[in-house]
Amino acid sequence: MKKSVFLGTVTAATLLAGMGMAQEGSTLAQVKERDELNCGVNTGLVGFAAPDASGNWTGFDIAYCRALAAAVLGDPNKIKFVPTTGQTRFTALSSGEVDVLARNSTWTYSRDTDLKLDFVGVNYYDGQGFMVNRDLGVTSAKELDGATICIQTGTTTELNLADYFRANNMAYTPVNIDSNAEGEQQYMAGACDAYTTDASGLAATRAAFADPENHIILPEIISKEPLGPAVRHGDSNWGDIARWTLNALVAAEEYGVTSRNIEELVRSSENPEVQRLLGTTDELGAMIGLDAEWARRAILANGNYGEIFAANIGEQTPIGLARGLNAQWTQGGLLYAPPFR
Amino acid sequence: MTDIRATATPPFRLSMLVNDRRYRSLTFQVIVFILVMAAAWWLIDNTIRNLALMGKSFDFGFLFQRAGYDISQTPIPYTADDTHLRASVVGLLNTLIVAVLGCIAATVLGVIVGVARLSRNWLFARLMTVFVEIFRNMPLLLWILIVYAVFTEILPPPNAFRGDEASAGMILFDNVALTNRYTALPTLAMTNDPGSLDLGARITFNWATIAFVVVLVGGWIVRRMIRAWAQDVQDRTGDRPVTWWKTLAVMTLPSLFLIWFFGLHLEAPSLQGFNFTGGLNVSNSLVALWLALTLYTAAFIAEIVRAGILAVSRGQSEAAFALGLRPNRTMSLVILPQALRVIIPPLISQYLNLTKNSSLAIAVGYMDLRGTLGGTTLNQTGRELEAIVLMMLTYLVLSLIISAGMNVFNARVKLKER
Numbered sequence: 031m032k033k034s035v036f037l038g039t040v041t042a043a044t045l046l047a048g049m050g051m052a053q054e055g056s057t058l059a060q061v062k063e064r065d066e067l068n069c070g071v072n073t074g075l076v077g078f079a080a081p082d083a084s085g086n087w088t089g090f091d092i093a094y095c096r097a098l099a100a101a102v103l104g105d106p107n108k109i110k111f112v113p114t115t116g117q118t119r120f121t122a123l124s125s126g127e128v129d130v131l132a133r134n135s136t137w138t139y140s141r142d143t144d145l146k147l148d149f150v151g152v153n154y155y156d157g158q159g160f161m162v163n164r165d166l167g168v169t170s171a172k173e174l175d176g177a178t179i180c181i182q183t184g185t186t187t188e189l190n191l192a193d194y195f196r197a198n199n200m201a202y203t204p205v206n207i208d209s210n211a212e213g214e215q216q217y218m219a220g221a222c223d224a225y226t227t228d229a230s231g232l233a234a235t236r237a238a239f240a241d242p243e244n245h246i247i248l249p250e251i252i253s254k255e256p257l258g259p260a261v262r263h264g265d266s267n268w269g270d271i272a273r274w275t276l277n278a279l280v281a282a283e284e285y286g287v288t289s290r291n292i293e294e295l296v297r298s299s300e301n302p303e304v305q306r307l308l309g310t311t312d313e314l315g316a317m318i319g320l321d322a323e324w325a326r327r328a329i330l331a332n333g334n335y336g337e338i339f340a341a342n343i344g345e346q347t348p349i350g351l352a353r354g355l356n357a358q359w360t361q362g363g364l365l366y367a368p369p370f371r
Numbered sequence: 372m373t374d375i376r377a378t379a380t381p382p383f384r385l386s387m388l389v390n391d392r393r394y395r396s397l398t399f400q401v402i403v404f405i406l407v408m409a410a411a412w413w414l415i416d417n418t419i420r421n422l423a424l425m426g427k428s429f430d431f432g433f434l435f436q437r438a439g440y441d442i443s444q445t446p447i448p449y450t451a452d453d454t455h456l457r458a459s460v461v462g463l464l465n466t467l468i469v470a471v472l473g474c475i476a477a478t479v480l481g482v483i484v485g486v487a488r489l490s491r492n493w494l495f496a497r498l499m500t501v502f503v504e505i506f507r508n509m510p511l512l513l514w515i516l517i518v519y520a521v522f523t524e525i526l527p528p529p530n531a532f533r534g535d536e537a538s539a540g541m542i543l544f545d546n547v548a549l550t551n552r553y554t555a556l557p558t559l560a561m562t563n564d565p566g567s568l569d570l571g572a573r574i575t576f577n578w579a580t581i582a583f584v585v586v587l588v589g590g591w592i593v594r595r596m597i598r599a600w601a602q603d604v605q606d607r608t609g610d611r612p613v614t615w616w617k618t619l620a621v622m623t624l625p626s627l628f629l630i631w632f633f634g635l636h637l638e639a640p641s642l643q644g645f646n647f648t649g650g651l652n653v654s655n656s657l658v659a660l661w662l663a664l665t666l667y668t669a670a671f672i673a674e675i676v677r678a679g680i681l682a683v684s685r686g687q688s689e690a691a692f693a694l695g696l697r698p699n700r701t702m703s704l705v706i707l708p709q710a711l712r713v714i715i716p717p718l719i720s721q722y723l724n725l726t727k728n729s730s731l732a733i734a735v736g737y738m739d740l741r742g743t744l745g746g747t748t749l750n751q752t753g754r755e756l757e758a759i760v761l762m763m764l765t766y767l768v769l770s771l772i773i774s775a776g777m778n779v780f781n782a783r784v785k786l787k788e789r
Contacts, residue, residue, distance in 0.1 A: 117750050124425060124755075145753035146425050166530075176644040178552055183733075183742070184750035189439045192451035203646065204443050205552070205656075206736035206747075220528035221551050221655075223645045264426065 057129055057261070057268035058102070058319055066108050069095035070128035073113040073209050077234040077342050077349040078134055087111045090342040091132040094153060094259055097328040098130060098275045101320060106331035115209050116184040120145055123262060130272055132259040134228060136186045146263040150273035153258050153335075155355035155364050157251035158187050159229035161236060164244045166223060171250035175200040180213045180222035187227050190253040210235060224248075228255050230343065230351055237348040270318050278325040281307055281367035282334035284358050289333035292326060307370045314370060325370075335365065418756070431761070433752040434459070440747050442738045444654055448573045455748045462743030463765060469657060469739065470726040473664040477725060478718075480665060481672025486702065488677050499673070506670035512731055514667055519659035519735040526551040526655075532642050546639045548647055553654045555640040555647035562634030579633045586625040594618045656737035660729065668725045675717045679710035711784045719777040723770045730766070740765060 061067055071079040071091055079089040096106035114122050114133055123131045124146060134156075135141075137149040160179075162168050171194075181188050183206040195202050205222045207213045214235055217225040225232065229251060236242045259276065261269050282288070285304050287295055296308050305311040309322035316322070332338050339356065343349045357363025388398045422429060434456040441451050446464040449457055488499040506514070527539035529550045541548045541555075548555040565578040597617050605611040629635075640650025683706050691701040730741040738746075740762060749758040 117746060120750070120753060121755055124753075140751075141753075146427060174645075176646055176648070178646060183736070183747055188441075188747060189451075189751070192439060192441045196451065202441075203552075203652075204441050206443070206738060206742065208733065208736070216523065219523045219551060220530075221523045262425070264424070 057265045058271065061102055061129055065103060066110055067095065067099040067103060067130070068110050068112055068128045069098070070112050070114045070119055070122050070131040070133055071095065072133045073115055073211065075134065075210050075231055075234050076238045077347065077351075078230070079111075079132075088342070090154070090338060091134065091259075093332040093338040093342065094132045094276065094279070095130065097279055097331045098272060100327040100331040101275050101278075101324040102271065104327060106327075116182045117208065120147065123147065123260060126262075129268070130259055130261050134231060134257045135260055136228075136255045137258050137260075138186060141260075147260045148263050148269045149258045149260045150269055151258050151276045152256040152364075153276060154230060154256075156228040156230050156255040156257050158190050158226060158253040158255055159232050159251055160224045160226045160248040161217070161232045161245055162224045162248060163220075164246055168224075168248070169246075171248045171252065172198060172200075174202065174224055176202065177223040178203045178205055178221070180205045180207055180216050180225045182207055182210065182213060182227060185227070186253070186255065191226055194252045214238070228257065230257075230349075233351055234343065234349050237350070242348075267319060271320065274318065275325075275328050277367040278307060278328050278370075279335040279338065280358075280365050281370060282325075282329045283336040283365075284360065284367060287329060287334060288337060289330055292329055296326065303370060422756070429756060431754075431757055433748075433754050433757070436752070438748065439751065442743065443736075444657065444738060455744075455752065458748060459740065459744035459761075462738055462740040465657075465737065465743075466726070466729055466732075466739040466741075466769075469661055469664065469729045469732065469737070472661050473668065473725045473729065474722050476661070476665040477668035477672055477721070480669035482676050484669060484673035485676025486680065488673060489680060503670045503673050506666050507674070511663065511667045511728055512734060514663040515660055515731055515734055518663045519655065522655040522659055523551045528552070529642060529646050532647075541639075546637065548640060548642075550647070551655065552646070553652040554658060556651045556653060557637040557639045558649070558651045560636055560638040562636070563632065565633065579629070579635075582629055582633075583626065586629060587622075590622045590625060593621045597621065654737070656732070656735040659735050660732050660737050664725055664728060667728075668721055671721050671724075672718065675714055675721065676710070679712075679714035680706055682713045683709045708784070712786055715777065715781040715784060719774050719781070722773055722777065726769060726773060727766060 055063075069092075071087065071089075074080045075089070077089055079087060079091045082088050092111070095109055095111070099109040100106040112122060112128050114128070114131070119131055119133050119135065120141070122128050131147075132153075134154070135149075136156075137152060141147050142149055160171050160174065162174075168174065174195075179191065179202050181191055181204050188204075191202070191204070205216060207216055210227070210231065213225055213227070216222055218239070225235070227235075229247060232247050236245050236247070239245060259272055261272050281303075285301060285307070287304060287307065292308070295304060296310055299305055299308070299310070302311065306314055308326050309315055309324070313322055315324045318324075333341070336358075339351075339353065340346060343351045345352060353361070353363060355364050357365065359366040388394050419429075435454050437451075438453055438455045438458040439451050440458070442449055442458065442461055444465055445461050446468065447457075447461060449461045484499050484502055488496055488503065490496045490499075526549050529548070529552065531539040532541065532548060532550075539548075539550075546557045561579060565582075567575040567577045568581060569575050597614050601612050601614045638649060640647040640652070643649075646652070687705055687709065688701055691705040692698075696704065729739060730745075732739040733742050733746060736742070744758055744765075745762045749755055752758075
């Protein structure tokens with residue numbers, strides 16, 4: 031009898047320990063307690079996320095992470111970048127290894143629902159394209175029948191490629207690769223005739239070549255690829271913070287708030303929308319569990335959406351992407367931040 | 372137990388659980404058992420709880436959904452419209468292909484290197500030592516990447532074969548093209564195609580293939596019967612009849628007849644559009660993976676073979692030499708059969724290692740089980756737990772089958788104690 035009492039105690043203690051470890055807090059509380067934001071990024075895609083010569087991560091997606099870190103923790107450098115491949119990214123997010131995933135990931139139905147992610151918006155409207163060597167003499171994706179095509183495994187592009195070639199009754203041989211760097215190497219070695227990924231990724235990859243003028247991006251865009259940051263499903267408050275940080279950057283551009291004039295606008299702006307955005311009137315920050323100046327810090331981190339775009343991937347950079355669909359709605363683009371009210 | 376109680380044992384006290392030798396082992400076993408079960412329970416409970424927290428279920432329904440992605444090497448017919456299950460089977464077959472090829476090549480190379488390392492030729496033996504130490508002491512992944520990089524960087528792309536002044540040429544009478552994507556081999560074609568046996572699920576076997584298998588297996592059985600007959604004659608009369616031409620005829624003539632009957636011939640690949648078509652394109656990822664697995668595992672097998680040979684007592688070879696056997700006959704008839712007893716058990720582990728190591732295929736984009744079920748399928752469906760569990764079980768079953776088969780072989784060669 032006493033033996034079973036002893037064993038029962040051991041079991042109960044183990045169970046209690048188990049339950050204690052299984053407990054979880056909200057993402058915001060975890061990030062604040064850790065005093066560091068874990069951000070899942072690309073392993074290396076110039077312009078979007080890549081470490082520079084001195085090891086600092088820079089890029090379009092990086093800038094979003096920094097803005098979020100600034101909004102939540104008050105410092106754009108309180109951040110840990112976790113490089114993820116196309117294969118590991120969603121697992122990294124759902125397992126809690128990263129708090130937010132900003133890694134040129136396409137917002138799709140099944141990812142939003144079945145994968146239990148929440149995409150918080152679109153930070154780049156993209157589409158899948160093909161890059162070929164000029165020497166190949168190909169001017170259209172329709173001429174790629176029988177070609178060998180390099181493709182990053184675990185991406186939506188893999189499915190689009192299969193669909194596109196079937197729809198056009200063409201054959202191809204896929205060469206599956208794990209990262210953009212490997213794709214670049216295979217493509218340069220001629221192990222594949224064409225490299226396919228999002229058009230922005232192709233432009234970024236081409237910009238890193240020694241001879242970018244010898245490679246052309248074919249005119250066909252075969253899919254819609256709305257790229258955006260994602261968070262885990264189920265923590266709506268954290269999702270709100272991530273969503274409205276992105277919206278704040280977009281709205282700031284729309285209202286002409288830049289990293290240079292923001293201090294002045296905080297003091298002197300007469301526009302009520304700007305006042306609410308910058309936290310000088312109303313207490314919008316408190317509604318998402320942050321202080322009043324959260325959006326101010328997010329914009330100060332790297333500037334508004336337009337500044338981030340121009341600094342990392344815009345026409346003045348080697349990547350040279352035009353705003354196109356990614357212009358403000360007032361400029362004929364698709365960027366449209368809901369009102370800050 | 373009742374007897375012990377009858378002899379007036381002292382009344383049971385709690386301290387006896389630890390201090391009394393009759394109970395102590397039982398106590399510790401129960402404690403360990405409980406701890407193990409508690410740990411397992413904790414892991415499972417935690418998993419279920421966390422899955423529920425994320426709103427995810429645990430079911431394998433995704434296997435029957437449309438896969439939607441293409442695979443470059445498909446041993447059975449497969450299109451993007453097929454299910455994830457079929458994609459996983461394609462991956463499993465690709466794993467088996469590289470594992471079987473690797474095991475065969477690694478064994479052949481390993482035995483040669485292991486024997487050669489014991490050679491009396493100083494230079495030869497030292498070269499083999501260098502081979503073993505180089506391949507055994509560097510990570511396999513590096514070897515796979517190096518071999519693959521060598522293939523893609525050094526060999527010419529297919530369009531180098533184009534035109535009248537092509538910078539690259541095909542070898543072996545214009546039958547084989549080595550490119551940086553694949554090795555284009557000629558395929559076997561038939562003028563009298565007998566059609567195929569349909570096994571359902573779009574899996575077919577050509578009747579000609581079946582005919583060849585039947586003829587080869589039959590020839591092998593007849594060869595054994597001829598040898599048994601020769602042995603019988605030798606035992607009775609002391610003279611062994613000449614059998615080599617009979618066995619040779621049994622093994623080759625039916626096959627030659629089939630080749631003539633079906634009109635079997637080679638069809639060389641030709642460059643059309645971007646790639647070689649009409650032949651069999653063996654992708655460099657397969658060749659690189661196979662070569663790296665072979666070299667790496669062969670280094671270990673060489674050491675096992677060497678150990679096995681050294682385990683055979685020196686007196687055995689001296690006795691064989693005294694009987695006038697030539698060195699190669701001594702090796703094949705006296706030493707290797709005895710060494711096999713030592714070699715087979717660790718060889719099983721090497722085969723298992725090679726099979727499991729083949730899951731590094733993803734590094735070179737070879738779509739094995741890890742690449743399909745554990746790669747694209749896992750990623751597109753988000754069923755991490757299910758895919759990983761399924762993959763672990765598959766590798767487990769695969770390993771158990773290999774080890775069961777090798778154990779049967781081991782039972783046949785091991786020392787028979789009578």
